[in-house]
Amino acid sequence: MSDPLALVPKDPERQTAKDFKTDQEVRWCPGCGDYAILAAVQGFLPELGLKRENVVFVSGIGCSSRFPYYMNTYGFHSIHGRAPAIATGLASSRPDLSVWVVTGDGDALSIGGNHLIHSLRRNVNLKILLFNNRIYGLTKGQYSPTSEVGKITKSTPLGSLDSPFNPISLAIGAEASFVARTIDSDRKHLQSVLREAATHNGTALVEIYQNCNIFNDDAFAPLKDPQTRDDVTVRLEHGEPIVFGADRDKALRRSASGPLEVVPADSPDILVHDARNPDPSLAFALSRLDSPTFEHTPIGIFRQVERPSYDELMRAQIDEAIAQHGAGDLTALLGSGDTWRID
């Protein structure tokens, strides 16, 4: 398997979370879920041990997209929705960089939807962190493409009309090779997903449920409330039976008609999670378990399959051309084709 970090220089010094903090004042609202994600990322990066100067965060526009300013790495806060495109040019021309994209549900799925799906199918070496708060935060609370139908906001006083995207289903449909979901409040889980994403060859999409306590507070309450949390969270672990519930008494099984069904954990034929399955249909079925009321919501890695990355293929074509015909010679190029000499 290609290691996407093979060409990224390592720091001989031991790093700590502090190394990744900048002197900039963090300007998210107090209590915003973005703080927890920032701390989790800063806490995780020393584990990779990459030289800080070889790590780049690229973002679009939104509250979430302010993220790069707080990371003591190279950073590019770009324009609304376009971060995957900008990061594609960077990642495909610089194999010595670890390139991360930070985006929001509006940024990635509304204005930037086209770039998102195309980077997923291309499999460029990007690690995309999609902060899903199911709302437009920065523009003060309009509904977003992940808001539930009927969402009452300033722009939809009588309730929103359009069906939301399920980012996981969308990514799987877009041929993504790595698709995961995690949640701002569970640092351990978040970091475990980042660990796999960072070393995945190609585009990794990580949806992070993020609480916007100002415009969409408690959007993920059932997943956070200690009373309900364990009953509704379905933790996906590759190779493990999919068992959940506070008493670990529930499991998943494919019903005769196709969709997944929840059955007692001791039923026969309960599903064992297989994120590496080349066939995406189980991962897709798992993504369809979601419901607006979070009865059972899978978190973890849905899909993690091997596929060459766009940037390594692009590099290989160049290497091949040079190996076959030698490096380009400008004098020869300019004088190529039908030429004639005047004396």
Place this chain on the structure above:
Amino acid sequence: MTKQVRQLDRVIIRFAGDSGDGMQLTGDRFTQETAAFGNDLSTLPNFPAEIRAPAGTLPGVSSFQLHFADHDILTPGDAPNVLVAMNPAALKANVGDLPRGADLILNTDEFTKRALAKVGYAANPLEDGSLGEYRVHSLPLTSMTVKALEDFDISKKDAERAKNMFALGLLSWLYHRPTDATVRFLEVKFAKKPEIMKANIAAFQAGWNYGETTESFSVSYEVKPATLPPGLYRNISGNMALAFGLIAASVRSGLPLFLGSYPITPASDILHELSKHKRFGVRTFQAEDEIAAVGAALGASFGGALGVTTTSGPGVSLKSETVGLAMATELPLVVIDVQRAGPSTGMPTKTEQADLLQALYGRNGESPVPVVAPSTPSDCFAVAIEAARIAVKYRTPVMLLSDGYLANGSEPWQVPEVDSLPEIEPAFAEAGEEDFQPFKRDPETLARPWAVPGTPGLEHRIGGIEKADGSGNISYDPNNHDLMVRLRQAKIDGIARDIAPLTVDDPSGEARVLVLGWGGTYGAITAAVRRIRAAGGTVAQAHLRHLNPFPANLEEVLHSYDKVVVPEINLGQLALILRGRFLVDVIGYNRVRGLPFKAEELADVIRDVINS
């Protein structure tokens, strides 16, 4: 039979037929033969946007005009001396451009009742005397080709399709063109289909032999090679010259070339050409849309590449926000707009110069961007390097305005010595700098440091949000914003010190009228000026390569003449700026027909101004 050979100093030929008749290929081959022979030349392909418009109709006509001479020429010519028309539609669409006495070579096989009716000919023009003022050569080109290829094991359709090679052979005989290169070309083109290859070569030779033996042509013509400066030459189109110029800029700067592009006529050939040159480390990225194309190019620039994006007008509209970001983050980027007739989809295969205001002003906020424009197909090479030079030196996006005429037109180009090309110094910020400030400017150029990821100690964040002068930290301070807006403007304005002053061609020094152009109208304007001078008139000429900033002496030049004529293929966009900036009452000449100006048309306009 010995035939008479007559000397000519120049000829204009137009090949016209159905889109499926291979007229572009025929024209292209004739051009290569002519270039190899050593004439000066200039070409004008003209084709429909549809890939296969309905056969035999006026909208389906495709043509290729070539002007060649024993002296230096500037345009594809106003009016053809020779029209090759492969069908009635081609005749009807083009006959209006012919001067009295022109030669008309007609493929009579196609002049059937049905074909005539399709384009509205009530009577057959071959018979009704309506072509009386031309020298008509009625030839059954299709059936002669089929007959010549009788012995080949190919379908009738394939035999008929070779009629363009028959025509090419005939014209090659008529003008004494060398033929080896065309034979070699056909050998390569049809290498995988040997029978078709042999048939096409046979058709080409049959056309030549026909000229030699037929009584329809009693005279053949010689146009002596032009006396061009000594050196190595090749024929080059504008798009090819842009691609070569970009590679040259990459080599001369040591920056890897990254092209982000989305296919669009008439710019796609730059993408196609650059895709072939991976040996130069060129990365070409066909994006999902123009926004991603320019985004990826900018991302590559952020990483230390020479980021380039190529498109046409509608694509520039989509790229505007990212060009604004490049402007605000002060990163190098080359944006090539091969202008076509707009607005909206407009006429994709036709030329225009109407994106000047879009290039200069089509962004939100105060967002000055340098704009350069090549004047001839081969000039595209030098201007591509100039665009890259400015982009890299001043850390700014640069707009390059080519057009459909330059893109597809071609002319001989003296291949430059690599050592004579400008060197471009990226001057990256280097590790080890204490207290690095990403927006601390070079006092002379006002350019900011280009610190690329991977450089230790220079980690920093940039973005479209307003930045504090020096540190680059987010700043909403009113005075800082005012300062930054002015600094960015001053940086671009300052480029005027680093470009050549405008040169004025005013041989007598007594002209009272100046003709000022920009971009692809150079050839037509220069040819018009020569005509006026040849007839004893006095006029000065200047042509702008830099549209932003203008050369420092432009104002002075404008004020040195009583009258300034500005011909543009738009409704007066440069004129608007000149009036606004310099309070000069310039006289515009504006036509937007999707076609280049004709020299005679401009000569008339200029003459009127001189005499008024």
